[in-house]
Amino acid sequence: MNDICCIGHITLDKIITPKQTTYMPGGTSYYFSHGIRHLKDTRNYKLITALAPSEYKAVEDLRAKGIQVEVLPSRKTVYFENIYGENQDDRKQRVLAKADPFTVEELKDEEAKFFHLGSLLSDDFSLDVVKLLSGKGKLAVDAQGYLREVRGEQVYPTDWKDKRDALKYIDILKVNEHEAEVLTGFKDFKQAALQLAEWGVKEVLLTLGSLGSIIYAEGTFYKIPAYPAKNVVDATGCGDTYSMGYLYMRNKGASYEEAGCFAAALSTIKLEKSGPFSGTEEQVWDIIRNSELHATVI
Numbered sequence: 524m525n526d527i528c529c530i531g532h533i534t535l536d537k538i539i540t541p542k543q544t545t546y547m548p549g550g551t552s553y554y555f556s557h558g559i560r561h562l563k564d565t566r567n568y569k570l571i572t573a574l575a576p577s578e579y580k581a582v583e584d585l586r587a588k589g590i591q592v593e594v595l596p597s598r599k600t601v602y603f604e605n606i607y608g609e610n611q612d613d614r615k616q617r618v619l620a621k622a623d624p625f626t627v628e629e630l631k632d633e634e635a636k637f638f639h640l641g642s643l644l645s646d647d648f649s650l651d652v653v654k655l656l657s658g659k660g661k662l663a664v665d666a667q668g669y670l671r672e673v674r675g676e677q678v679y680p681t682d683w684k685d686k687r688d689a690l691k692y693i694d695i696l697k698v699n700e701h702e703a704e705v706l707t708g709f710k711d712f713k714q715a716a717l718q719l720a721e722w723g724v725k726e727v728l729l730t731l732g733s734l735g736s737i738i739y740a741e742g743t744f745y746k747i748p749a750y751p752a753k754n755v756v757d758a759t760g761c762g763d764t765y766s767m768g769y770l771y772m773r774n775k776g777a778s779y780e781e782a783g784c785f786a787a788a789l790s791t792i793k794l795e796k797s798g799p800f801s802g803t804e805e806q807v808w809d810i811i812r813n814s815e816l817h818a819t820v821i
Contacts, residue, residue, distance in 0.1 A: 524567075524635060525591075525634065525635040526567040526635065527568050527635060527636070527770055528570075528638050529551070529570050530570075530572075530641065531639075531640065531641030531643065531647070532550050532574060532597075532601045532622045532641075532647065533552055533572045533582070534600065534601040534643065535578065535600055535601070535602040537602075537603070538607070539605065545797055548581040550643055551642075551643065551763045552571075553799065554759075554767070554799045554800075555639065557588075558767050558799045560588055560590055569592075569635070570590060571592075571630070572593075572594060572595070573625065574597055575597055575598060578600045595623075599620045599621060600620060600622055601621055601622045602618065602619040602620040603616060603643075605759060607758065607759075618644070618671075618673045621644060624649065625652055626649075626652070630652060633656070634659060636660050637774055638659065638660050638661070639664075639766060641668070642664065642665055642666070643668040643671070644668050644672075645670070645672050645684075647668050650688055653689045653693065657693070662692060663695035663696075663697070663766065664689075664693050665762065665763070665766055666683065667698075667702060670706075686722070690723045691723030693723065693724050695726040695773075696727055697728040697765070697769075698727070699729070700731055700732075706718075712731070716739035725741075726739075728766070732749075734749060735748045735749040736749070745779055745780050745819070745821070746821045747784055747786075747818050748814070749787060750788050755795070760793060760800075764789055765787065765790045767800075768785050768787075769782045769783065769785070769786040784811050788810040792806055
């Protein structure tokens with residue numbers, strides 16, 4: 524059995540920032556997998572992805588670096604264009620191609636302690652897939668893709684149509700403040716988290732960009748700091764990096780606060796460079812040890 528299994532499409536990404544334009548693979552599964560391999564205890568990690576044969580080099584690169592990857596067939600690869608302004612919290616997005624969704628039949632034999640669904644578009648994972656995996660291990664989901672509908676090449680915000688049915692099967696849900704408001708109707712993060720918990724989520728991870736993050740679990744709110752970056756270069760993949768760090772630590776038995784702080788420090792290191800996290804676990808702990816910022820109960 525795997526400790527952590529991430530499921531999601533590897534994408535083609537065109538990233539446009541005020542400083543540069545970059546073409547590279549991307550997607551939750553890409554940032555999660557390349558990032559986790561730099562941490563110490565990742566022998567039992569597995570990626571399940573789907574992409575067109577023309578993009579198999581992204582998979583070959585991961586396998587060459589020791590990551591276990593299972594590739595499911597897909598006619599196309601997801602192709603994103605991400606445009607950032609001076610404020611890295613703001614992003615405009617187009618989808619130039621879509622991949623085939625993941626199915627129950629493809630995933631029915633998978634086993635893991637933690638499954639992480641890196642949804643990129645609203646139809647990547649059906650309710651039946653959510654139900655299936657929730658019965659096999661702890662299920663973590665990034666809500667972002669469920670709230671993106673593609674019409675033509677444009678990405679439109681949408682509500683998660685099956686949310687009331689799906690959320691009761693989800694142990695860990697990662698949302699940012701905008702996603703939390705779309706899902707619940709509440710601007711106030713505490714009200715939003717309480718509503719998600721009432722619908723069944725056991726651990727709500729609510730990221731607030733440069734303002735840090737909130738974790739709500741077992742009736743308690745934890746405020747996790749945002750550790751200052753030396754130089755803000757590229758926010759692409761920071762949310763995926765946060766989820767990766769959190770699940771990595773929860774799998775090791777860490778508390779909510781410790782897992783949150785580790786995830787936040789990991790994201791700070793990633794923010795300082797384009798591409799996935801490429802630092803070390805020791806650098807993450809150094810940031811936490813040397814900072815005057817700490818997790819607090821609020």
